[in-house]
Amino acid sequence: MQRYTDKKGLQELSRDAGIHTIIPRLAILAETESDVAQAMEDSAAEGLPVTARGGGTSIPSQSVGGGAILLQRRNAIRVSRDAVVCQPGVVKAELNRALSREGRWMPVDPSSYASCMIGGMVANNSSGARTMKYGSTVDYVEALRAVFPGGKALHVAPVSIEEALSADVRTRSLVSLLLENQKTIAQERPRVSKNSSGYRLERAVHDGVFDLPRLLVGSEGTLCVFTEATLATRVVPKWRLLLIVESPFEELDRIVSVFGEHSPSAIELVDKSVFRLMGRWERVSKYSRTGAPYLLFIEFDGESGDASSKMEELAGSKVGSFDPLVLQSQAEISDAWEVRSETLTIAQDVKRGTKTLVPGVEDLVVPRERLGDLVKLLADQFESRGLEYISYGHAGDANLHARPLLDITDSRGGSTLDSLMEECFEAVWKMGGSMTGEHGDGMLRAKFVERQYPKTYWIMREIKSLFDPKGVLNPGVKIIG
Template structure:
């Protein structure tokens, strides 16, 4: 390990980090998994990436690109070198406002880009729930979308070209290349071999491409083979989008922009039966909404109990509600959209029981809180069973939405589990959170059984197991089920682009075993604990385990704003303490100066208490960690002097 670190430090101008605490901090993020990497490289520029890839290719060392660490699927984790783009490669490279495009590095935060674009009256329209802290490289890797996808589509629709470092260190810039064109170079480069091979491969698998294409409005499962050929050209841009770093490492992206949207207004539509939700969704799509979201009964009932101020907007005995938003350049046209929606759904169709339309800014803000209540309600749920995202991204055609939800409810009833359903009704993409305690072996087994049942349901409706989050460790094993005859094409493509399997191995193209319930964050009940420390208190362990690792602390922590380091984030503190508590990290590090430095990076501003989706009291967690250190080592002389008021006054 030391020789590997020294070699990379000679090659890389950026940072090379191989210490045990840093590797532990990077071992988990927003998914249910934890896998300690070999080390972390933070490249400063594309040349660093080229040197790293060439070095890794010569020695068969796997590499995993990493952005904000917000993936639910675990595709940024592995026993590999993580390539963290968030610290240095996070800038705008070119901007053409008249032509409405921008070229960015992969570590740039989406929210930062849109703040830059706003004075130019432009924006990048894809808006995942993590928009304040996710990176554009991660969005491209997963083909992310969000609640406005019903109007604006997914990331793939806005990527014009990519700069990609291939598995041998060669740099490719994607563009339309005329079919049949041959550039003569001797020897043949990897890029040339790719362009020579891909047309024949696509032709060979034309029939399964037609037969196994999901009947959905969105799809982020497997490689996109359907949009590569157009106008007698081959453009590999769409193939790299959604490839999760398995075909090449993206170092730059040229993105299409749109003018800022017009005025918007939202409304809530209530249903006393799930039978009508699919038909109602179809009717609303005819009116071209900019957002169409669904929340079903379990979350509505939880919100009524916990949020008194929302009760007037969440009637009792509501089976489901749709939040619909319309955008118009002319504000005066907005009321007509809702009048037509009420006519179609309530008066004429008898599909919905009623509709409420926001009348002013105050109600607009409340409607938005209702729309986005699912995450805060679920993340702050108490008890040993936590809401888990492992079948959270299936999508079906909106016309089949009612059948999908009723099928899910039946699966959860038979399995005797609690589960919450919400998501994007406009494109049939539902997010499911199932309450399980993965510290129990029986619950981990139930996770596998539920996954099989839910994916069978989705595929029976010709849906996709991933609408916008990608495959990662969660779903790669199941791609054979979704694409029984097309999956071999994906294997061939992986072997063509990455013959030595060094780029994010195990994602999209995986092995014969299912990694779904392996390397989980949560240990079984019989795992070792650190006795005689503050971990003995159940309240401490609960606080640590409540952190989902979502990464939102990147967007509000004042320390991280000035010091863009993973170890400065709130989730890093929770991760370290969780690993100590489980016995996975040697207790000697608990008494190290580096551990105290991580805990000291919290300035006790208390913003976690109001902005953390899980409500984790990171200041208290950090203070507890510091207290343990001081019990062992005592306070430094400088601290004792400046905190002793009596001494200073004498």
């Protein structure tokens, strides 16, 4: 185990992809699981909060903190027949390469896949372009190893409810809490295909099983530190087909519903203006045949059948009226997906004087049939304030990444962001949606979590105190007060 206190190193860890800068007191590099346990014990003894950190790509300020930043660069991968065991420092792109050698994949690819790590993906319940067909990280976690406050390392796997009810005191309290409140939890669950706000209460009890791994997924480093994850894998699809359609913002809803009838694996929105603003127009020009401001990437894939049969099905449907550009070669398809993934990386560098594209309402998600209402909400909210904005993301999941250009170092900009968050979140909750589909709550949205879950927030607080009674792990993130 190594401990660092050098100014330059700590400065680098004072930011993630969010808007908060917090200089930590020290950084700890754990080389083994025992190091993680020791680091947690030492920090507790010194009264230092602990923030686990992977690739540091999180957006609502989750991997920054004023205490100890706990890093694990442990990156072993063990592939078995239909699962893979990963240490938390495995970068997703590296996992993809290891799995593809075996003809398998784990289909959740955040656009940050080249630098985000498995520990961070599990802790954020990350999603990707193909979540509409393949689900989020929570759908792939079979078991975990984790170190809990106090320094105890445990293997965590689903067990029967009976077994859980006769286990240790914490497990018994937890299961009873979830069982007694199952109805309220089900009622308050957002009606969306993906959600990263609050704890995943609704996933913890299912099919007569207490699934602690699924409760810990998405806990944003506030309940434990993961030291290993066992993830389910799938066979790589035999074929893929990518259609690209140009669209104005207002047409999104209609296009998504027409293409959605043909079971796509992804429907992704790309905002051409991001590329124009950053002088990278050549990246999207080859897909642009009209002046429409947005591109929709619509992908189909299959483990059986072939692309030609899918093309025949689509040709005889309403899809043809949109005159899509059709990409069939793997090289062309990969190149197009690179363009989609680049959107946020490029957007993070967009500047207009002191204005930048700020997060806050960057991850709203609503029930799929309300996509049109979300599009209208965002346009109204930004345009009524005279704000320039970009919008892109996972149209197929009705999960849009919209960011206004704002100077939040200025108090007026800060209060504009506050009012945008207030009004957008209220509207999204009324639609049965969530304020975050995949990025999580972090520090940025922590104060709103109670309002998203007025009837079950107390359960989340109870869970936080069952696991972390002294509030050592990631204070200020997700669950507060």
